[in-house]
Structures are given as C-alpha cells and as structure tokens.
Amino acid sequence: MIASFDGTSLAVHRMGKGRPVLMLHGLFSNAEINWIKFGHAQKLVDAGFEVIMPDLRAHGASDAPHDAAAYPADVLALDAAAVVEALGLADYDLVGFSLGSRTSVRAVILGQTPRKLVLSGMGLEGLAGWNRRSAFFIDAIDRFDEVKRGDPAFMAVSFMKTMKVDRVAARLLLESIADTDQTELAAITMPTMVLCGDKDNDNGSATRLAEALPNAHYAEIPGTHMSSVTEGALGDSLVQFLKD
Template sequence: MVPSFDDTELAVHRLGAGRPVLLLHGLFSNAEMNWIKFGHAQKLADAGFKVIMPDLRAHGESDAPHELEAYPDDVLAKDALALVDALGLDDFDLVGFSLGARTAARAVISGLKPRKLVLSGMGLEGLAGWGKRSAFFIDAIDRFDEVKRGDPAFMAVSFMKTMKVDRVAARLLLQSVADTQPDQLAALTMPTMVLCGDKDQDNGSAPKLAETLADATYVEIPGTHMSSVTEGALGDALVEFLSGPAEA
C-alpha cells in the first residue's frame, strides 16, 4: 500500500524489472482484471519493463472512503501525481484504459511528464463529455437493484456485481472526475498511442483524439469497450509502442 496526498492508501501491484511503466485501469475494474488476468502485464514484464499497477481510489484493494472530502475535483489525477512522487519515478511511461486514460490525460495536464503516453479505450468526445457519461453510471448505481436485462445499464450493473464495487465510494468518485477541454490537450506533447477496439465508440472517436494531439498515432485492435481488454492484441500493441524509440 502507498499513501496518497491525503493519506488514502492505494494498493500497488508490481511485475517485472526494468523501465517503469505505470498502468491505470478502467472504471469499476482493478489492476488484476484490466492488466494481469489477460496477460498484458506479463507481456510488458517479459519485454523488460517494471510494470506498476495501482488499484484506483475506491477500486480493488485500495481504500474506498465514504466521506465527500475524500473526493476533491480531479482526485484520481492527484493520486497519480502522488504515486509517481512516492515511488520516485522520474523516467517512466504512462498507460491508461477508459477512466484510466482520462486520469492519465488529466495527470499530464497537471504536470506529470511521462516519456510515452498510451490512451486506450478513449476518444476525443469522451475526454470533454464526462458529465453525460458520469450521469449514466450514477443512474446505474442509484437503480442498482431494479435494473433488468435489456436495460441500457444492465452491463454496467452486472460488472459492478462481478467486481463487488463499493457503490457509495464509486458514486462519490464519479462526481470528482473533471472534463478535459480540447485546448488543454496541448499539454500532451510526448509521443502518444491512442489505442482502441474497432467496435468501441463508448467514449467517442479515438481517431479524432489522435488527430488532435501533437505527436500521436492511432492503433486499432479487435473488440468493444468491454472485450478489447481481453484481447492479446492490447498487450502486443503496448509492448510494440513502448519498446520502440521515443518518437511516435
């Protein structure tokens, strides 16, 4: 466990040795589900990376406080900066999927300077339009016990049940995530890979996001938003991009 800026304890999972790469998982998930279970972390470790995988606040084995003050604006980006500082990382790569990609972008805007950046499961509209996305998940939490198959929220509720999500903490967290406006993306100057499933439109257009960034490439893998993280192609794409020279 690593204490964050406010002493909230964050569980940090590690694998391998070598160049540090920080992986940030998606909403309602955790490091085990997003990065370890389907072999992505192992592929990076085998390629010579030290893989560092926190469970985000209110997720996995990390603390999930129920107090509003534990969820200030941009709390996940603040956690990312605090974690990099606590671990003494000064030359590292940063990868995020979905909420983790949104967090990675916010952390860079807030001053984090990874060598390379990967934004996965994320499009341009998803970074700027968090309010609508957040409202969808808050509604799923509020109607948790009444959502049936066929309801638009069914998959979200099913995943929360599978992951045993602390719904009180998750609801507070959802209200703390900040939007990223297109002009703020000018801060993302490092080589970046925008990585997305070919059937994933959950967070808008990934190709448009790549076009907006200063030094980005778009890479497509099979899958929807939920299934793309189960594809071996995700881990392969991470290894190829992060192992290459420091130009996108």
C-alpha cells in the same frame, strides 16, 4: 500500499524489472482484471519493463472512503502523482484504459511528464463530454436494484456486481470528475498512442482524439470496450509502442 496526498491507502501491484510503466485501469475494474488476468502485464515484463499497477481510489484493494471530502477535483490524477512521487519515478511511461486514460490525460495536464503515453479505450468525447458519461454510471448506481436485462445500464450493473463495487464510494468518485476542455490537450506533447477496439465507441471517437493531440497516432485492436482488454493484441501493441 502507498499513502496518497491525503493519506488514502492505494494498493500498488508491481511486476518485473526494468523501465517503469505506470498502468491505470478502467472504471469499476482493478489492476488484476485490466492488466494481469489477460497477460498484458506479463508481456511487458517479458519485454524488459517493470509494470506498476495501482488500484484506483474506490477500486480493488485501495481505500474507498465514504466522505465527499476525499474526492476533490482531479483526485485520481493527484493519486497518480502520489504514486510517481512515492516510487521516485523520474523516467517512466504511462498507460491508461478508459477511466485510466482519462486520469492519465489529467495527470499530464497537471504536470506529469511520462516519456510515452498510451490512451486505450478512450475517445475525444470521453474527455470533453465526460459529464454525460458520468451521468450514465451515476444513474446505473442509483437504479442498481431495479435494472433488468435489456436496460442500457444492465452491463454496467452486472460488472459492478461481479467486481463487488462499493457503490457509495464509486458514486462520490464519479461526482468529482469533470470534463476536460479540448484546448487543454495541447499540454500532451509526448509521443502518444491512442489504442482502441474496432467496435469500441463507448467513449466517443478515438481517431478524433488522436487528431486532437499534438504528437499522437491511432492504433486499432479487435473488440468492444469490454472485450478489447481481453485481447492479446492489446499487450502486443503496448510492447511494440513502448519498446520503440
């Protein structure tokens, strides 16, 4: 466990030895589901990397406070910075999926300087139009016990049930996250891969995101937003990009 900037405990999972790769998972998920279960972390370890995978605040084995004061603006980016500082990461790569990608963007805008950056499961509208996306999940939490099959929120609620999400903490976290103005993306100058499933439009256009970044390219793998993280192609793409 690592104490973040405000004392909140963050669970940090580590595998392998070598060049550090900090990996940030998606909303309602955790390091085990996004990075370990389907072999992505092991592929990076086998390629000579050390993989560092925190559970985000209000997720996994990390603390999930119920006090609104524990969720200031950019709290997840501040947590990521706290992990970097606590582990003394001076030269590392940064990988995110979905909310983890959004967090990675915010972390760089606030001053983090990874050698390379991977934004997976993320499109331009997932950054510039996050408030709309956040509202969808807050509504799913508020209607949690009413949502039935066929409801647009059904998959989100089902995943929250599977992951045993602390809905009070998750709602507070969602309320703390604001849009990222497209002009802020000029700060992301390191080589960046925007990696997305060929049927994943949940966070808008990944190709438009790649075009909006100063030094980025788009790469495609099979899958929807939910299924792309189960594809071996995700881990393969990470290794190929980060090994170059």
